[in-house]
Amino acid sequence: MPSSETAPAKVNLFLHVVGRRPDGYHLLDSLAVFPHVGDVLHADPAEELSLALAGPFGGALVAEADNLVLRAARALAAAAGIAPRARLVLEKNLPVASGIGGGSADAAAALRLLGRLWDVAVPDADLHAIALGLGADVPVCLASRAARMGGVGEALAEAPALPGFGMVLVNPGVAVATPAVFRARSGPFSAPAALPAGWADAAALARDLAALSNDLEPPAVALQPVIGTVLDALRAAPGCLLARMSGSGATCFGLFADPPAAEAAASLLRRPGWWCWGGAC
């Protein structure tokens, strides 16, 4: 009996770079949310470990020697003391290297799905360590629930109470390498954000977020100016309450009062080479 697991996109509503560790990794303060769009990972029992790629962005990963899904599978099997055996199919719906954690979400989905398929009980702390070993964004993607991120991404705390809102995601078809964007960042570090206990509606959320920033946006725009074009287009869309880049880019998000407003804006923003999605968050 095949089983599947969704790997929702991760969006950073704000991202402050607050410091740097001696090993070069940056200390972050961020609020991550998970809109209703993502990749899907399917698993079947098998004698060997294999991964097939499908979906609109599957082709972008064909040359990838060591997909994060396979690394996650091997790490989980090693922790459980078993051989990694499964036939996996990854339906890649999210653009690759795009600031919405697609690879991290896939790795986290693999840990959840294979944990079930193999019936392994790895203690939460060990699972968290395996996730962090795969990437700084993988721990937050494990629960795929809105969370405040600290440390290099591994220190997770409850998010303020969020209202329902609409979100548009736009990627202009350029891949941005996360290390290059961190390297291109300059200037003083930001202070951590002061957040309220919650927001009553999307407008209140957007108002507070407007006072915060994504510190990786200016270096990413400098590397790929088309990101600025995407942000201008989002800001001009009817009903857009706030537009900002997610993670290290190039995907940008727009915040809308509700999902129908976001869906309508996404259909207006579509153009050749751009990936656009609108829906609920």
Ligand SMILES: C[C@@](CO)(OP(=O)(O)O)[C@H](O)COP(=O)(O)OP(=O)(O)OC[C@H]1O[C@@H](n2ccc(N)nc2=O)[C@H](O)[C@@H]1O
């Ligand atoms: C920037 C963020 C924000 O959520 O999102 P994405 O752009 O990836 O979606 C993440 O911190 C990305 O996490 P992830 O993509 O898992 O990063 P990793 O694979 O662990 O690291 C890739 C590289 O990014 C840099 N890096 C990453 C995380 C961090 N806190 N500080 C860093 O300096 C390092 O140069 C590292 O070698």
Ligand SMILES: Nc1ncnc2c1ncn2[C@@H]1O[C@H](COP(=O)(O)OP(=O)(O)O)[C@@H](O)[C@H]1O
């Ligand atoms: N399953 C996967 N999905 C996406 N990228 C992957 C995957 N496995 C390995 N990678 C590698 O990880 C890099 C970062 O991908 P991704 O997680 O999509 O970036 P981001 O976190 O910036 O959105 C890609 O450039 C690719 O080389």
